[in-house]
Amino acid sequence: MRSSFPExxxxxxxxxxxxxxxxxxxxxxxxxxxFSQYMxxxxxxxxxxxxxxxxxxxGAAGDFVTAPExxxxxxxxxxxxxxxxxxxxxDEADFLEIGGGSxxxxxxxxxxxxxxxxxxxxxxxxxxxxxxxERQRERLRANLPSGLNARVRWLDRPPEQDxxxxxxxxxxxxxxxxxxxxxxxxxxxxxxxAQDDEGRLVRVDRPADALVAGAVRHVERDLGSEFADxxxxxxxxxxxxxxxxxxxxLSAGVMLFIDYGYVRREFYLPERDxxxxxxxxxHHAHNDPLYLPGLNDLxxxxxxxxxxxxxxxxxxxxxxxxxxxxxxxxxGLQEVFAQAQAQATDEHGGYRLAQxxxxxxxxxxxxxxxxxxxxxxxxxxxALPAELLAADQGGRL
Numbered sequence: 001m002r003s004s005f006p007e008x009x010x011x012x013x014x015x016x017x018x019x020x021x022x023x024x025x026x027x028x029x030x031x032x033x034x035f036s037q038y039m040x041x042x043x044x045x046x047x048x049x050x051x052x053x054x055x056x057x058x059g060a061a062g063d064f065v066t067a068p069e070x071x072x073x074x075x076x077x078x079x080x081x082x083x084x085x086x087x088x089x090x091d092e093a094d095f096l097e098i099g100g101g102s103x104x105x106x107x108x109x110x111x112x113x114x115x116x117x118x119x120x121x122x123x124x125x126x127x128x129x130x131x132x133x134e135r136q137r138e139r140l141r142a143n144l145p146s147g148l149n150a151r152v153r154w155l156d157r158p159p160e161q162d163x164x165x166x167x168x169x170x171x172x173x174x175x176x177x178x179x180x181x182x183x184x185x186x187x188x189x190x191x192x193x194a195q196d197d198e199g200r201l202v203r204v205d206r207p208a209d210a211l212v213a214g215a216v217r218h219v220e221r222d223l224g225s226e227f228a229d230x231x232x233x234x235x236x237x238x239x240x241x242x243x244x245x246x247x248x249x250l251s252a253g254v255m256l257f258i259d260y261g262y263v264r265r266e267f268y269l270p271e272r273d274x275x276x277x278x279x280x281x282x283h284h285a286h287n288d289p290l291y292l293p294g295l296n297d298l299x300x301x302x303x304x305x306x307x308x309x310x311x312x313x314x315x316x317x318x319x320x321x322x323x324x325x326x327x328x329x330x331x332g333l334q335e336v337f338a339q340a341q342a343q344a345t346d347e348h349g350g351y352r353l354a355q356x357x358x359x360x361x362x363x364x365x366x367x368x369x370x371x372x373x374x375x376x377x378x379x380x381x382x383a384l385p386a387e388l389l390a391a392d393q394g395g396r397l
Contacts, residue, residue, distance in 0.1 A: 006282045012295055019048040019294035024195055032194035032204060035289075040177040042293045044128060050297055051129045051175075065283075066171055067258070067324075067366060068105035071356040073336055074328070075108035078256065079116065081331040081374075082166045084383035085254045086118045093253070094165035095120040096155075098246060099172045100127045103136035110140075110148045119151065120165060126155045126246070158246045164378075167247055167255040173307065174259050176242060178234040178300040180275065181208060181216050183227045188213040191232070193290070201290045211237050222305070223268060233268060233275035234300040240310040247314060252378030255316065258324060260369045261302030263396050268303075276301035304371055305397050316375035319382055320392040325367030328360060330388030 008016070023041060027033060033041075043050045067074040086093045095113070100106055106125060113119050127133045133154050140149050180191035182205050189205040190212050196202050208216070215237035220226050227233075236242075247255055261267065267276070279286050279296040289298050308318050322330070337357060344350045361367040376382055382389075 005284050005286075008292060008295060012292075015048070015053060016292045016294045019045060020201070022048060023193070023201065023293060024199060027193070027195050032192035032206070035180040035191040035193060035203070036177040038193040039289070039298050042289070042296070042298055043175060043177070045294075048294055050294055052131060053294065066101060067360060067370075068101060068108070068170065070359055071352065072108045073333065073340060073353070073356050074360060075105045076112045076336045076340075077328045077331040077333050078105075078168060078170075078258075079109050079112040080336065081327070081385060081388055082168070082254065082256065083113070083116050083118045084385065085166055085379070086113070086120060088379070088381065088383040089164045089253060091121060092164055093120050094122045094124055094159075094163050096124040096126060096159070096163075096165065096167045096250075098126050098167065098169035099175075100125040100132065100136045101170075102132075103139035105168075105170065106136065106152065107140055107143050110144060110151070114148060119148075121151075123152045124155055124159070125152065126158060159249045162249050162251040164252045165250070166253050167250060169256070170258045172259070173236075173239075173257060173302045174261070174299040175297070176236055176239070178277065179212055179215075179237060180232065180234055180277065181212060182232040183229050185229060186226070188216045201293075203290070219264065219268060222264060227268070228270065228273070231270075231273050233272070234277060236303070236306060239306055240313045243307075243310040243316075244314045247316070250377065253376070254319065254379075254384070255311070255375045256372065257302075257307060257375075258327070258370055258372045259302045260366075261304050261371055264303050264305035267301065267305075302371070304373055307373055308375075308394075308397050311373075311375040316377045318394050318397065319374040319376040319384060320389055321371065321373045321394040321397055322388075322391050323368050323393075324370035324372055325361045325363070326391040326393075327372035327388065330385055330391045332385065332387075333357070333361075 022045065023038065041049060044052055046052055097106060106123060110123055125136060127136065140152055182189045182191060188208040190208040192204050192206050194202055194204045215235050219235065277287065277289060277300045279289050279291060279298055281296045304321060311318065337353060340353050341350055344353060359365045374384065
C-alpha cells in the first residue's frame, strides 16, 4: 500500500520525526496515550501537528479536497440557505465559521452575502491553526474589497458574550479527536497508542474509564442491542461539551454542520466492525493512523444522531437533516448554477461548473456521503428555504 504513496521530502520526514519524538517522550513519561490524545497531538500539536504546520492541506496540491475548494457553487448555496435567518435577525447578526480552511468559503460567502444584501455585522472565523489563519488573512486581503475584508475577525476562542446569527462548520466534526473503543468479553475497552521495545508506535487496548464506557453503553441502549465481541469503532464522548463550548453563547440563530457520516444505526452496522477511522495523505486514503504522524490528516465519520443529541443538550432543536445533494437542491443549486453558467466566459468555464456539480451531487462523490444538519435556537419563526425544509429527513435520526 505505502509503496504507491508519494515519497515525503527530507524536510517532511524530519518534521514527522520531530512529532514522533514528542509522542515517544509523552508515552515514556505518561504511559500509553488514549487514541484521542494521540490524534489530537497529530493534528494540533503547536508547530508540529498536521493543521499547525505549514504544508498545503487543501486542494490538488494538498491531501484532500473540500467542497469550497471545488469552486463557488457550494458556498453560494450555503449562503442562500442561511440568508433568511440573517435577514430575520437584522443588523446585529454575526456569521461565525468554525475552521476556515484555505479561506475559500469565506471569500465566496462574503461576496454572496454582500450581493444579497445580508452582510453580517461581523464575519468571525474561529481558527485554532496560526498557519491557516495567516493563509486565510492573506487570501481575503488579496481578493476582497477593503469594506468586506474589514468585517472579518479571527477568534482564538468561541464568543463569550451572547450573540445572534449563524454558525457554519464544514468538515469540522470529523477532525475532532476520536475515542476508539473495542468490545472484549462484553466489556468496553479503549484503544491506546504505546511503543514497543524498539520504539515503534503500536496500538493496544485498556479497560475503558466510566466516561467512555457510559457513552458506549448509551449507544447500545439506543440501538437496542449490544456490540459483539471484537467490535471496534469510534465515539465522541466530548461532543456535548464541545457543542456547548462553541455555541453556548449563540442565543438566537441557526447552526449548520456539513460533514461525512451516518445516522447512528448506519454508523454502527455490525459489518462496520473496525470503525470509520481514515488517514489522508496526498489524496491517498488509508487506515494506518501511525504512518508518518503529522503528515496525515486523521478523520472519523460523524454519528449525526450523536450530533443531534449534543445539540439538544445545548438547547438547540434539529431544524433539518438531509444528504448534501438534497440540501444543495433545497438551497437553490439549480438557480445558482444557472447564474454561474451565464457568467462563464468560455466553454471550459462551463465544463468546470458541470464538474463541480457532479462532485457535489453524485452519490459516490459527496452527494450522499456528506450530510447536512441545521440546528436552531431562540427564533420566533424558523427562517429557512421552504424547499430545504420540505426535504428534511430528520425522522431517520
